Amino acid sequence: MFDHTGGWDAGLDDAQLSAVTHGDDPLVIMAGAGTGKTRTLTARVAALMERGVPADRILLLTFTRRAADDMLARAESLIGAVPGSRRPQGGTFHAVAHRHVAAHAASLGLSAGCTLLDPSDVADVLDLMRGAFGLSGTGARLPRSRTLAEAYSRCINTQRTVSEVLATDFPWCEPHLDAITGLFRAFTERKRAGSLIDFDDLLLFWRALLRHDVLATHLAGAYDHVLVDEYQDVNSIQVDIVRALRPDGRGLTVVGDDAQAIYGFRGSDSHHLGDLTGQWPSVTTVRLEQNFRSTEPILRLANVVRPTEASGSLALFTDRAGGARPRVCRCYDAPAEARAIADGILEAHQRGVPLRDQAVLVRAAHHSDLVEVELSVRRIPYRKFGGLRFLEAAHVKDFIAAARLLDNPSDEVAWFRLLRLHHGIGPARALAMVEALAPERGDALAAWPEAVATAPHAVRASLSATLDGLIGARTRASTGERAAAVLATLTPLVRERYVDHAVRLGDLDRLVGTAAEVDDLGLWLAELTLDPPLSTGDLAGPPHLDEDYVSISTIHSAKGLEWPIVHIPHVIDGAFPSDMALGSPTGLAEERRLFYVAVTRAKDELSLYSPLRLPHHRRARDDRHSYAPTSRFLDAAALAVMEVEEHMRPTVPVAAVAVAAGTVEVDVSALWN
């Protein structure tokens, strides 16, 4: 029998238990923030397995890889490791799609070595192609390649035409509608010709497989149960996929909270959650309303903040009476805000709250810039989640481009990037060489020596060396050796290109080290692209205190997580809510849901910060001394349940000066007290 110590039913309340023990009919769980939705979903997986559903016939679709791993591990520990049993299938929509697409590449007209493009790769491809459509050069105001990539993705994710998307989301690009439409069409062609797929294609291809006469039954029939987390964040393609997987709804479990829908910019629409309840007569809806996370004063603010248009009379309540009311700190400016946050973190640490129990949650990655400087100066270790990732660092992209060429020599963007790394080759020459080579027509790696001969004399030697290196790398047997050979090839180029090459080569060394454990280099690259490691801890001091560190995270990346103490800076109109969203009611509504997500991350203590002056703030552009003292988030109703504090003493940016002067060892905080 199964090991039942601490069984899945331990400590579940009635609502949770009814969800966990529900049968095979479609189940929708409306779960407010902090109501134990992860626990419930995990317990349900365990209960299904105990009921005899084979683990590998359960599919768990989550929003992040971390959530999937976490849940699968917890389900396994609940039910005990059953010898010989397989693990439930799980991952993000994109990761699971990639598995299916890779398995059926041939059916989809893709070569085995197809390349997965991340969004910046997409921008690079479009950049290479835009010239042919009159979208490059100076003069008229032309969309940048990132904008083009974003518009393309939005067309796919919202399933709208180019003209619709430009009209609503990118009106300043409308004069170029025809050119952009042509560019997108050609982009699709080029992806097909070069065996390139982007993130959106993964979903499209998976859906296509699920619509195929024969394959559909096979693929959907592989699962008895499909569980989807964070359903309020699915887009219409993902809805199609879920419907195709469970056509009659049997074996479908969905969890979500439409008050936490924060991915509208990516084509998500929380109405899909509500739609589902009317989809089949057999649907059961369970509401989880008891919050197990936050104290009562924090929850009171959460209920004030919770958007009123959100479905469901989902009224959260808690047993956790007592605790401090949330604070709002009105600060003189951003440096004062950073100082106040660092003070608060140190004060809590002295009371015995470890740093890992404290988080700074930001609307945009750069909102924590000054906080990071302040923490560095005071030698408080921190790690930053979200925002710039390791994979986006130039040298990592260089490495990945080179490695991709081993499997897919027709990857033009990779060639372009690799060529430009050589001193003496700029955009024009690289483009000419890539085009002359027409890599999509054959094995460009073998044909390359001829192209080297056309390059300027001074770079030929280094080009040949690179080529020899890659060809050599391709013959290596193990993945680890191949990755190491690619790095060896790249090393002189990285040394030449980047001043801080020592740090960068160190990064790459560690990256290559992880390649040793995988069987397939291409698969490893795809997984890396889908689930990029976090950025290297740059400014953060060495973790003296045994891996104890403050978390700094974007609110988007903080979804589903919790901390005893939470700080939220920049709660000011134009920063949070973002000025990008101030213009439209839908944009503003999403900001409010984001605010709700942020507030509900806190268990015991919550502090919001309103700097009254942001020097580089858009509203202050014309007048650097203008004030923006209002926040629509901090209205009368919110203030009524909070404490207001003042931190209005002007400060000089001593922290920045200290860092610049390299005197960070000095405890400058003493100067301020």
Next chain:
DNA sequence: GGTAACTGGGTTTTT
């Protein structure tokens, strides 16, 4: 003509 090196201005959120 193409490239590198430098300067100044700008930056939402993610799979």
Next chain:
DNA sequence: CCCAGTTACC
């Protein structure tokens, strides 16, 4: 940090 624009070298 990334991008666009400028200038000076090959």
